[in-house]
Amino acid sequence: MGALSGLDRFLPVWIIAAMATGLLLGRLMPGLNTVLDAVKIGEISLPIALGLLLMMYPVLAKVRYDRLGTVTGDRRLLISSLLLNWVLGPALMFALAWIFLPDLPEYRTGLIIVGLARCIAMVLIWNDLARGHREAAAVLVALNSLFQVVAFGALGWFYLRVLPGWLGLSQSTLAVSAWDIAFYVLVFLGIPLLAGYTSRKLGERAKGRIWYEQRFLPRVGPIALYGLLFTIVILFALQGGTITAQPADVARIALPLLAYFALMWGGGFAAGKAIGLPYDKTATLAFTAAGNNFELAIAVAVGVFGVTSGQALAGVVGPLIEVPVLVALVYVSLAARRLFSAKEPAHA
Template identity: 60%
Template sequence: MTVAQRPRMSWLNRFLPVWILVAMGVGLLLGRTMPGIGETLARLEVGGISLPITLGLLVMMYPPLAKVRYDKTRKIVADKRLMTVSIVLNWLVGPAFMFALAWFFLPDQPELRTGLIIVGLARCIAMVLVWSDLSCGDREATAVLVAINSVFQVLMFGLLGWFYLQVLPQWLGLGASEVEFSFWTIVSSVLVFLGVPLVAGALSRVVGENIKGRQWYETKFLPAISPLALLGLLYTIVLLFSLQGEHIAAQPTAVVRVAVPLLLYFVGMFAVSLVVSKLVGMNYAQSSSVSFTAAGNNFELAIAVSIGTFGSHSAQALAGTIGPMVEIPVLVGLVYVMLWLGPKLFPGDATVPAANREARVVRNA
């Protein structure tokens, strides 16, 4: 049985935290020195979806989805343990945890609190593919979990929004928020941010393997397109942070008050998901996929819903845009935590990335 190997890291991967910090800094600097950039980007929208940001997300998501072996997905869907744990963590634990954090840290800020709760309702369907890939998670499992999240997003987002913003606060004697969600905003987010790169990735594998064979596809084509994922990520970060440079400088207290519960949310969800995955007997790769899927959020949808419902300059929209500011550096850090913890939590697991870069073989006893 061959031990999973951590691939030799390119210079882009090796210094990823540095590039992300630089991208964040460049974005904030652009937002401060070019205050009109937000209005310019706002004009480049179709149906409430930012075309420049969409371009970055599509480029970012294409390589991970092109790497998926889609012939393995049926077996993953049949894994009831994996499916059940992921659905419970994403659609029961995650929103409830964010609701509790939002009310605990922002009891006197209803607008920021509402924006934070909306972030918790928007489950991840995009960047988790990058985090899972960097941590050597199960690509096929991640793709399936992302697809399931997308279906639940369309079916459950409005219902959960009504429950957590109106029903549950009233039950607990707290203030309720009147919010109506655009069904089209949710559907279009799923179709664009997942549907397009998913179809492109699947077609690439089918066409590539039929014409050149699987060996060429996985040893030549995939390594050639892999850097696009991180380049797309860095480009997206620059745009997101440039949009918020002016707002962040104008409302530093609000940023900090929202960032604290977000930090606790991402770390807490990751830790709980990893522990639960380990306890139910999942291997390293599956645990990584489940943990990053549960910890991440669909900030694109959260921002779109907040802006569409409350306006681009609302406190709710500000809370949504602070999400990626916290999520991206935290989850990058958790990628390294996962790689470091892997051999310790999963000794003898064949899916743990090898500590060295030599090919190693472990024989069954």
């Protein structure tokens, strides 16, 4: 594998610039966030949806769908991912939310919702930058999507009502429809997945795999990072005023999030190494464990508790902490490749 491209190498610079641009737009144009927030279907912001679709399509277009069978047969990877995402992840966020925010129930509930919303979108970018296994990432993201539709509501009921009751803690409620979650999954994963699969099939049929991978993919690849930066600008333009107005609250919310991302990524990377996975699948396991479906968490928090609620603020702070932390972990992951055998086959 080659080194990071110039665009990728300076990604932290572009992200900081995108954050600053979003904040500046929100400050200089006070009505902008109202306009952007009004352009939505249900609780889905169309500008954010556009950025996410642009971000995910090139990554999913790179997946070699004829190789997915080699991933689905890897039980070590699948079982480890399910345990990390659906057992450890929600439990860890529940514990951290109560440890760091025992006196702030709205923020605590918002963080627990973030912990329940497992990755289906932005994680594909981090996995690709870290030279993870693309086919494995596609399978794990699809698996998380299916579990999300089935388990999100049930886990929300358990972690916000049942478990606090058992422990003698204050309880919350979370009323969210499985149909709503299925709709979010369809929008944020189904559409770019169908587009990526279709473009590969049609491109290879018309011009062959060599043309598709050496000519077409390099042209559309940068769109993913442009989509990421556009999404960050929109997020900060929408919520930057709230964040800058409550810096102490943001700091309180950020601490458990920092601990969560570090522990989940480190636990996933250590687990992959321990069970003998090669580097590319280990990186994929780590990033899919650490990433969260922030668009679902924000949509649920806004839909259930309101746009000005503490739960919604916690959901918004989630990706604002996740983005720079996981960018940093991309570099940590690339540096950690030397811990793996040089004889392991590189994933193209």
